[in-house]
Amino acid sequence: MSAPPRIVLFDLDGTVIDSTALIRESHRHAVRTVLGTELADDVLVANVGIPLIEQMKLFDPERAEDLMAAYQEWNHRMTPELLREYEGISALLADLRAGGRSLGIVTSKAGPVVELAWSVLPLAQHFDVVVSSEATDRHKPHPDPVRHALIEHGGRPDEAVLVGDSPFDLRAGRAAGLTTIAVTWGFFPRPVLERERPDMIVDTVPELRAALGLS
Ligand SMILES: [Mg+2]
Known part of the structure; x- marks a missing residue:
């Protein structure tokens, strides 16, 4: 990038x-x-x-x-x-927004379950766009939900990056033409993510901050 x-x-x-x-x-x-x-x-x-x-x-x-x-x-x-928040994620989102970035969620979860999560962890205010499973007929690893998010943002693939913890995220992001960043703190171990050949793999939130151009 x-x-x-x-x-x-x-x-x-x-x-x-x-x-x-x-x-x-x-x-x-x-x-x-x-x-x-x-x-x-x-x-x-x-x-x-x-x-x-x-x-x-x-x-x-x-x-x-x-x-x-x-x-x-x-x-x-x-x-x-x-349900827990990853340490440093809330600050990362706030700092990205303060720096003028546009943020979105692309999830295979249904909308009401996303709302349930926000009711426990109030992070919704950081996101301009939330694409949940109702938005598209096809889901990750298909690129449709990523493309849908880009359309809602009014953006092009070359202006966007996809951050995810699963092979499905990385395949969807790549198929939509985005730069992909894998995080190793979620459900999938590093070797599984390495096989997907993302553009970058990060192990910590500070590493993700750096990858996204924050200090
Ligand atoms: Mg995930």
Whole structure:
């Protein structure tokens, strides 16, 4: 990246908000109560980043609706207790905005669940655009939600960067023509992200600040 990007698009879960424990335990609860199965942590979260119903179909296509209902009931009830903010993210967002950047969220989450997250962690005021799962028919790793966010920002791919913690984010961002930055503090370990060959990989919020042209 030569100049700092004018538009910064963020994935939500595992990138801006620390929902790792909440989502992993919601999956565990759903799989345990509906299927009577215990799965390893990395299996439970292997497909976080695609729409929830698609993740449930991968556990059991016949029981996906029941799994989703069990997940959602537990997840919504436990959100206030388990949802966390990553240290330094709120300041990063505020500083980007103060520097005249335009910020967006591109998430596979449904709008009401995004609102639930904002009710626990008040970060919504930092974002000019929020693209949730209702906005497009196709979802990450397809580039459509990223393109939709760019259209809402009135921006071009070469003015924008996508920051995300999953292979799905990085593929969607690249396919839309954006610079991609992988963060390693979310759901996916560094080797998985390295395989996607993002433009940059950062391990800490200070590293992300530097990558986005902040001190
Ligand atoms: Mg994510």
